[in-house]
Amino acid sequence: MKEGGFISDLRQKIIQSALLLFEKQGFHGVTVNQIVEDVGTSKGGFYHHFTSKDELLFVIHDTFITYVLEKAIIAKETYQSPTKKLQGIVKDFVKVFDLYKPHISVFYQENIYLKPQYEILIKKKRDQFKQMVKQAIIEGKKAKEFREDLPVEITTMAILGMVNWTYKWYQQSGLKTIEEIGDIFVDLILHAVLQPETISSKRYEEVLIEKPFFTI
Amino acid sequence: MKEGGFISDLRQKIIQSALLLFEKQGFHGVTVNQIVEDVGTSKGGFYHHFTSKDELLFVIHDTFITYVLEKAIIAKETYQSPTKKLQGIVKDFVKVFDLYKPHISVFYQENIYLKPQYEILIKKKRDQFKQMVKQAIIEGKKAKEFREDLPVEITTMAILGMVNWTYKWYQQSGLKTIEEIGDIFVDLILHAVLQPETISSKRYEEVLIEKPFFTI
DNA sequence: TAAAACAGACCAACCAGTCGGTCTTAAGTA
């Protein structure tokens, strides 16, 4: 508590252990006893910090989605053009996979086990995030940066799906770094949504934060 | 047994009920008792047809992945050019969401609960499917239909992610039909992977099965 | 010294799977 800050905080230790256990074995594949044993504490310690196993699951969900949402808001406010906004949101989000992979796995894998009262709270924030991607696409069409025939809703879900799915296969020990993966995703997305003229001309350099790999 | 065929087969009824229950509440959120009650049978009936609850989960997984794999093999053999192959595989796969949505949900949601001996069998088929998409991309690059700078592995996962994620949001009652969604996905994917020249010229008409919506 | 933090034995509920028994079906027999 004194030194080390939250590192020695039992609550955070429990979350950390639970996170890794839930990721590999699922919420129902891990018992409270396993968690407390892994942490090196007791049932008493656990229930002093959490009212239930379900609340622990909620805390994990909430920590993650809150963080992601804040990042997205910053990206949205930082950049002006829709292209840059979309690029920023995607790149920041992909980066999160490095630090928060267990969170993300639990977030997408165990969300059906959230109790209704918690589910409502999480859904709200999750929808907010989705809305930011959607908004970027709408603005991109309006600004004539993106193709006008782009179906907003499906394109949004396609982008989210492509990025979210990363939790199923990404490994830190893999061949590509998370930065590289993020660049490739942005590249694929921009090729899919930008006006063809923008791509074939050199005009995309004006609308991008940085050159994607395909311009090399 | 006489008329109606497998529709009155208890085994199929159990799978059907379990499917819908697992989809909404998860494998561990549904008890064997709930399943047999839903079907209108008994524990005895259940364990006459399945050795365990785990085996039921495996059967659901296997039915689905076997079907998808067969479809992909047909698409691969039907079309010649890589573009058409990729287009065919994706379109067929997206169509599956209409008939097999519960299967898919269970397949991606509950796969971590598969017992090791079953997991091995499923992983084998799943990898085969992934390999077919990957192969189409490799061939597309070789044939100069796709961009040469395309990273094969990540692009494969991006496409799979985009399509797979559909199980999280697709609803039959939604605004777009599954056919439309499939077309949009193909459109986005092709814009992302095809040579820019092919898109800006009219040459894509030669390489496509049918005109995507954006040519209108 | 009191409140917060933690320990761990204990419990009630639940649940996958079992097992002895009954019912249905259809082939065999005369």
Added chain:
DNA sequence: TACTTAAGACCGACTGGTTGGTCTGTTTTA
């Protein structure tokens, strides 16, 4: 056709193990 019979299909009370959560303490902190 009527009767026999055996195997497959199905029933449901029961069980042994497990699990989330409780409660009464003990230790640590401020």
